[in-house]
Amino acid sequence: MARAGDRDPWAALRAEIEACRACPRLVTWREQVAHTRRAAYRDQVYWGRPVPGFGDPRARVVLVGLAPAAHGGNRTGRIFTGDRSGDWLFAALWRAGFADRPTSVARDDGLALTDAYVTAAVRCAPPRNRPDAAERERCRPYLVRELRLLRRRRVVVALGGLAWAAVWAALEEAGLARAPRPRPPFAHGAEVPAGTVTVLGCYHPSQQNTFTGRLTPAMLDAVLARARALADAPAAGALSAAATPSPRPRRPRRSR
Numbered sequence: 001m002a003r004a005g006d007r008d009p010w011a012a013l014r015a016e017i018e019a020c021r022a023c024p025r026l027v028t029w030r031e032q033v034a035h036t037r038r039a040a041y042r043d044q045v046y047w048g049r050p051v052p053g054f055g056d057p058r059a060r061v062v063l064v065g066l067a068p069a070a071h072g073g074n075r076t077g078r079i080f081t082g083d084r085s086g087d088w089l090f091a092a093l094w095r096a097g098f099a100d101r102p103t104s105v106a107r108d109d110g111l112a113l114t115d116a117y118v119t120a121a122v123r124c125a126p127p128r129n130r131p132d133a134a135e136r137e138r139c140r141p142y143l144v145r146e147l148r149l150l151r152r153r154r155v156v157v158a159l160g161g162l163a164w165a166a167v168w169a170a171l172e173e174a175g176l177a178r179a180p181r182p183r184p185p186f187a188h189g190a191e192v193p194a195g196t197v198t199v200l201g202c203y204h205p206s207q208q209n210t211f212t213g214r215l216t217p218a219m220l221d222a223v224l225a226r227a228r229a230l231a232d233a234p235a236a237g238a239l240s241a242a243a244t245p246s247p248r249p250r251r252p253r254r255s256r
């Protein structure tokens with residue numbers, strides 16, 4: 001007979017996330033948005049709950065955003081699904097060979113990722129897309145647990161400055177990496193090897209960045225190509241000392 005301890009850890013984590021009500025402000029907001037809805041989605045039943053990560057549990061590349069969008073993930077129940085940011089991200093994942101289609105519209109659309117896992121620093125849609133510091137900290141253990149479960153992780157792509165900070169904090173809390181001191185600042189194209197993983201910085205594919213040309217498809221493609229190359233590279237232990245890359249952060253673009 002199966003015991004509670006035998007439960008699939010992914011299923012257990014997912015259930016725990018979806019039931020979480022630890023942040024009163026975010027619980028109120030996500031449910032209020034789900035109740036009022038946007039006019040274009042008035043005929044839909046919003047998810048209105050925390051949104052777990054999505055993708056290949058054997059992924060070597062992990063992408064971390066900030067939080068679900070009020071009418072995107074908070075509506076569909078899947079991260080980066082049903083909003084313009086997701087359109088950008090999943091189209092790029094498809095071009096890079098991580099997704100089996102270029103669109104992500106609903107939880108049951110059949111989309112599958114290979115070697116990539118997409119998640120967020122915070123699981124509930126926040127007002128003005130801004131979770132506060134206490135909410136970010138409260139939600140971090142879920143990212144820590146995901147990173148531990150993703151045993152083949154080699155590359156973590158942080159989408160934006162808040163995700164960058166959350167990734168470093170979670171990697172350290174998970175005991176998977178130690179951030180260089182001082183902690184490297186976020187920048188698009190930043191690349192920081194840290195133990196068994198490399199952390200890459202990428203501008204968030206928000207409309208604020210994509211409408212203004214701050215983030216272009218070519219820039220996103222370049223980050224994913226680099227993530228793929230790093231994931232395919234021999235493990236550090238397999239390299240000769242002479243061939244081991246220097247732990248030097250690369251910052252081709254200025255942070256903001």
Ligand code: SF4
Nearest residue numbers: 020022023050124139
């Ligand atoms: S943000 Fe995270 S910790 Fe807060 S209620 Fe949502 S799932 Fe729970």
